[in-house]
Amino acid sequence: MTTLHRRAFLGLTGAAGAGLAAAIAGFSAAPAWADPALVDEPFTLGVASGDPLPDGVVLWTRLAPDPLAVDGSGGMPPQVVEVNWQVAEDERFSEVVRAGAARATPELGHSVHVEVTGLRPDREYFYRFRVGRYLSPVGRTRTAPAYGADPRQLAFAFVSCQNLPAGHFTAYRHLAEEDLDLVLHLGDYIYEGPGTSAIGRPHLPATEIFSLADYRIRHAQYKTDPDLQLAHARFPWAVTWDDHEVENNYADGTSEDAKQSEESFLLRRAQAYQVYYEHMPLRRASIPQGPDMRLYRRLSYGNLAQFDILDGRQYRSDQVPTGMDDPSRTMLGTAQEQWLLDGLSASRARWNVLGNQTVMTEADRDPGPGKQLGNDNWNGYAAARQRLFDGVVERGVQNMVVVTGDAHCSMVSDLKQNFDDQSSRTVGVEFLGTSITSGGNGAEMDTRGREWLASNPHMRFYNGRRGYVRCLLDHDRFRTDYRVVPYVTEPGAPVSTRASFVVENGRPGVQIDAA
Numbered sequence: 001m002t003t004l005h006r007r008a009f010l011g012l013t014g015a016a017g018a019g020l021a022a023a024i025a026g027f028s029a030a031p032a033w034a035d036p037a038l039v040d041e042p043f044t045l046g047v048a049s050g051d052p053l054p055d056g057v058v059l060w061t062r063l064a065p066d067p068l069a070v071d072g073s074g075g076m077p078p079q080v081v082e083v084n085w086q087v088a089e090d091e092r093f094s095e096v097v098r099a100g101a102a103r104a105t106p107e108l109g110h111s112v113h114v115e116v117t118g119l120r121p122d123r124e125y126f127y128r129f130r131v132g133r134y135l136s137p138v139g140r141t142r143t144a145p146a147y148g149a150d151p152r153q154l155a156f157a158f159v160s161c162q163n164l165p166a167g168h169f170t171a172y173r174h175l176a177e178e179d180l181d182l183v184l185h186l187g188d189y190i191y192e193g194p195g196t197s198a199i200g201r202p203h204l205p206a207t208e209i210f211s212l213a214d215y216r217i218r219h220a221q222y223k224t225d226p227d228l229q230l231a232h233a234r235f236p237w238a239v240t241w242d243d244h245e246v247e248n249n250y251a252d253g254t255s256e257d258a259k260q261s262e263e264s265f266l267l268r269r270a271q272a273y274q275v276y277y278e279h280m281p282l283r284r285a286s287i288p289q290g291p292d293m294r295l296y297r298r299l300s301y302g303n304l305a306q307f308d309i310l311d312g313r314q315y316r317s318d319q320v321p322t323g324m325d326d327p328s329r330t331m332l333g334t335a336q337e338q339w340l341l342d343g344l345s346a347s348r349a350r351w352n353v354l355g356n357q358t359v360m361t362e363a364d365r366d367p368g369p370g371k372q373l374g375n376d377n378w379n380g381y382a383a384a385r386q387r388l389f390d391g392v393v394e395r396g397v398q399n400m401v402v403v404t405g406d407a408h409c410s411m412v413s414d415l416k417q418n419f420d421d422q423s424s425r426t427v428g429v430e431f432l433g434t435s436i437t438s439g440g441n442g443a444e445m446d447t448r449g450r451e452w453l454a455s456n457p458h459m460r461f462y463n464g465r466r467g468y469v470r471c472l473l474d475h476d477r478f479r480t481d482y483r484v485v486p487y488v489t490e491p492g493a494p495v496s497t498r499a500s501f502v503v504e505n506g507r508p509g510v511q512i513d514a515a
């Protein structure tokens with residue numbers, strides 16, 4: 001499939017693809033412009049860090065003095081620009097420990113990705129960028145503990161689905177006040193749809209996005225949100241995508257729009273993937289190759305937690321109305337599926353966390369004897385889910401916790417090896433996190449929630465509010481707090497903990513935390 005993709009893509013865009021590859025390799029012919037006479041503040045999109053290792057982290061920014069410029073340039077001239085960066089142990093930068101210069105190229109939208117090395121494990125650092133006379137805001141980040149280290153605890157949060165026209169990103173303002181080692185974003189970082197907004201936050205451009213310039217403007221618009229900027233500047237993030245970073249419900253090379261050819265959809269996907277890379281704190285391993293981009297990867301927090309960050313969009317079989325349990329169907333693709341099972345087998349971590357896009361547990365909406373299942377999540381790929389669960393059992397994988405986005409609600413479920421037999425083995429737990437804003441204000445309970453709870457005895461909780469999920473891990477317990485806001489259509493909502501759950505080491509299944 002990949003070979004076909006590349007051939008189809010290169011046939012369309014050979015020249016542009018080669019230019020991008022050269023720019024990415026750092027061989028852009030143009031000399032870097034060390035002291036550009038920028039007439040406006042270029043750090044309008046904030047700063048970010050991501051994918052912590054024990055000795056380093058990725059630093060990100062993108063130069064955009066005019067972030068919503070209609071040509072997608074961010075208001076930058078078509079030159080390579082040198083960007084200086086610093087990492088310090090203190091917020092005032094009196095103890096700078098690493099520094100350097102990076103090149104922001106027009107081919108990659110003047111984005112900057114610095115892979116800092118030589119840092120100490122499990123430590124807080126501060127970073128900033130400089131171009132000419134302009135200094136960026138200061139970001140804070142944190143390295144991972146050393147391999148084999150025995151950290152006492154770890155705090156992270158996971159988020160998803162931030163539809164900008166649907167609401168204010170108030171949840172991020174509260175998330176920024178938490179004390180976290182890491183934030184996971186599980187997809188729908190942007191939405192590709194048109195401009196309509198009931199609350200005066202219309203999308204730009206005002207139409208569905210298709211081109212490189214469109215995707216750049218859209219990502220830039222999201223990144224100008226102050227609450228989102230705050231959350232990025234405060235913690236390192238590990239991001240993955242779902243469908244809306246490209247197009248609703250796409251599957252591999254197949255568009256939702258049946259009239260669209262694979263070739264033309266892959267051209268769109270290539271542009272969307274490139275712009276996603278440009279706007280995220282990702283490593284060089286994720287630099288797109290035509291319409292392909294390696295996003296699934298593994299992060300390790302000593303012997304306490306392993307994070308397997310999944311990509312459930314790029315390799316999946318197309319959605320089908322029937323025959324969803326056909327064993328030839330795949331959610332992750334053969335290579336990623338094998339990589340996941342091998343990584344889980346080899347894990348020496350107490351908690352094996354899967355950063356996952358779409359609902360994994362069986363989520364039947366028919367309270368009667370029949371089943372009514374969604375086909376865009378793991379329910380539409382039941383044989384692939386069974387291969388994962390059987391593999392987890394056969395390989396003796398302990399303490400698997402799946403964290404999931406996409407569904408715009410909070411839900412907690414035990415994962416059963418056989419959902420038709422509730423006495424079968426519990427192979428893990430799924431914590432579904434609600435949206436930041438998608439779906440608007442939401443409600444405590446809704447029709448889907450009532451149907452799910454009535455039809456799926458393995459489900460333990462449902463809530464329809466917006467927010468994020470905070471997770472606190474130690475060697476004995478994996479605790480989650482569902483942090484929700486009562487509304488998103490107005491700014492300034494308070495946050496509260498709606499419910500808390502605990503998974504105990506070696507005791508499969510979720511417990512409701514009475515504390």
Ligand SMILES: [Fe+2]
Nearest residue numbers: 161188406438
């Ligand atoms: Fe979503």
